[in-house]
Amino acid sequence: MDHSTLNTKTISLASWNIRNSTIHYQYTPEVLEQIILANGEGVRTASGAIAITTGKFTGRVPNDRYIVKDDITKNRVAWGTINKTFPMKSFDRLLLKVTSYLSGKEIYVRDGFAGSAIEHRKSIRIITEYAASNLFAYNMFIRAEKGELTNFKADWTVINAPGFKANPVEDGTQSPHFTILDFSKKIVLTGGTAYTGEIKKGIFSALNFQYPLEEDVFPMHCSANTDQQGNTALFFGLSGTGKTTLSADTNRFLIGDDEHGWTVDHQIFNLEGGCYAKVIHLNKAQEPAIYNAIKFGALLENVVVDEAGEVDYTDASITQNTRVSYPLNHIDKLQTPAIANAPKHIFFLTADAFGVLPPMARLTPDQAVYYFISGYTAKIAGTETGISTPEPVFSACFGAPFMPLHPEVYGNMLQKRIQDSKAQVWLINTGWIAGVYGKGYRIALEHTRAMIQAVLTDKMKAKSFIQEKTFQLEIPTSCPGVPDTILQPRNMWADTQAYDEQAAALIKAFNNNYHQITQEPQKPSTISFV
Known part of the structure; x- marks a missing residue:
């Protein structure tokens, strides 16, 4: 497929040692969908959404998440079985191996933001091996407006290489797949897994460290909505408890479904530009907002699709953790901007x-x-x-x-x-x-x-x-x-x-x-x- 006329801006990733690659920058969802279908990464469903499978991993792998131990983190992170240490030298070697792996390949780059409140907004660059991962990033991060990409400088960079497998003996990882945060370099490095949730959760983890210590913002794993009078509600809960379902209320305005900040001046703001909802047993009658959001631009993961493109939301044969990502504007009743009392x-x-x-x-x-x-x-x-x-x-x-x-x-x-x-x-x-x-x-x-x-x-x-x-x-x-x-x-x-x-x-x-x-x-x- 000829992409030469799709985007006039060119960028270099030489600072990350990614060289001789064909860089597809800031592609629209429509173009990314064409590439996904042409490359056999996914299929078109009857609703218009693209459906992909993420291979062996259909969810996050918490045991393979690490944080580089350095002067920033060593006395602040609660080290243990959840926050595992990773040596700086080992990270530098692994980063070089991943970027060398991406060199010479067709890769996809997207610039966007995390944080609806401008004073707490972070610039994010996402570098992905797969077009589907880049579509996920388009859906889930706040999309740049016209002019916001001029002189863009990333506060954080995500490098996502699902096809790269670490060598645990050489690289110091527990297994071939990994997600590693480096707070000195401001990078989230993921490899060995195509599960897209690692991309957004890596940035959320970074902000959960920075926001409390640097900006007195309380970061929250919760959904949020409000009404016309500005009466805001928060919904905390782990997977399967109804966090997304109960916040998607047709009588109220959705702020966001997963990640928010609470400022000292009494504001709630969404960190994301989209929703990442579980769809196992999704029912239009009970969850109309989510069901109707699954259309062109949405990205389904690990659902079962028949030859006619119909999705069987009751089929958990691939995983119970079936998912869909879509931009917030796929929801009819939306709080805009995604900030509330x-x-x-x-x-x-x-x-x-x-x-x-x-x-x-x-x-x-x-x-x-x-x-x-x-x-x-x-x-x-x-x-x-x-x-x-x-x-x-x-x-x-x-x-x-x-x-x-x-x-x-x-x-x-x-x-x-x-x-x-x-x-x-x-x-x-x-x-x-x-x-x-x-x-x-x-x-x-x-x-x-x-x-x-x-x-x-x-x-x-x-x-x-x-x-x-x-x-x-x-x-x-x-x-x-x-x-x-x-x-x-x-x-x-x-x-x-x-x-x-x-x-x-x-x-x-x-x-x-x-x-x-x-x-x-x-x-x-x-x-x-x-």
């Missing part, structure tokens, strides 16, 4: 597969910090190989793999923001009631939405609350649109003794996890904890 309400979403947490609870500020640092949900049978019974999952701050600083840093920031904004925090269980997974049943999405709606429309102010005895949580006795019976989970169990035993086991898991986090012996010495 500090939240009036904050929701912590958890899919409790043990059936013991209440569907809805009002948290005190201290409880809010506890549940935030805990970041609880549960894995259920079928979601991962080897999972036969529910397992508790704790991911600090609802995003531990992306948090280079100690969880208490982010917890302290949340506590201060809640105090300043007077935001009310709620725990919403989108998981099971009346029994453990396999015996009880999952709370209906319509009931969860009714709870959220009741809070956002201030209908819960007139409702009475009681303190349930097991978790010491304030729960409502009634909620519009929700059966009263499901609000008190212990009463839903046929065997209340079995409930008590299951709840006690979960409380023990919570406490063990929290103790482990807060009693870590090596907190960064340059951080002050309250």
Whole structure:
């Protein structure tokens, strides 16, 4: 395919030692789609979206994420099993090998931004081996306006080489695939995996380090929306808890579905220019905003497509983690620019597969910090190989793999923001009631939405609350649109003794996890904890 007339601007990557390559700069989605189809990277679906498969890796590989240990990071990063150290010299050697690998190839370069708030915006250059990865970057980062590329200088550079495999013995990695952050060079280096989520999460991890230390911005792994009166809501939650689904409310304006900052002057801003939604069991009737966003320009990942181009969203034969990326402007009701007031309400979403947490609870500020640092949900049978019974999952701050600083840093920031904004925090269980997974049943999405709606429309102010005895949580006795019976989970169990035993086991898991986090012996010495 002749690309010679597609873009008149030429750039050099010689400073990265990428030489003799054909550089396709800032291509439009339409052109990238043509290249993807011509190269056999993907297929066109009936809705107009492109569908690709990402090979062996259909999700992130947290165990293969590293941070270069240098003067910037050595006394600030919370080093451990999540934030693994990588030597500077080893990184320099590996970087040279990756850039040599990309030299002489056709590669794709995109310049864009992270951060809707101009004063906190970062310039990002993304260098990709595949056209599909570049389309993902177009969707997910904030797109440059006319004139913004003149004299463009990147604050961060992502180099993405899925076809390059590291040699663990020579390169010091754990396996052939890797994502490494270097805060001195301001680079995210990824290789050995075509899963596109590594691109955006690498930048999010970088900003989770920089924002708190340099700009007093609280970075959050959450979705956000607002209404015409400027009443903002935040939705924290791990994968599968409903973060994207519940924020895509046709009655409210979407700010973003995954990554946000909260400033000291009481603003919420989206870090991204698009959404990256899970689509397993996607249903048009229940999730119309996401379903309708899957059109020309959207990029589906690891879904099953038939010969007619129809997508079977119920088919998890490739992975449970089927995804779609699309620009924010694919959503009809959108907050533009993606900036809003500090939240009036904050929701912590958890899919409790043990059936013991209440569907809805009002948290005190201290409880809010506890549940935030805990970041609880549960894995259920079928979601991962080897999972036969529910397992508790704790991911600090609802995003531990992306948090280079100690969880208490982010917890302290949340506590201060809640105090300043007077935001009310709620725990919403989108998981099971009346029994453990396999015996009880999952709370209906319509009931969860009714709870959220009741809070956002201030209908819960007139409702009475009681303190349930097991978790010491304030729960409502009634909620519009929700059966009263499901609000008190212990009463839903046929065997209340079995409930008590299951709840006690979960409380023990919570406490063990929290103790482990807060009693870590090596907190960064340059951080002050309250």
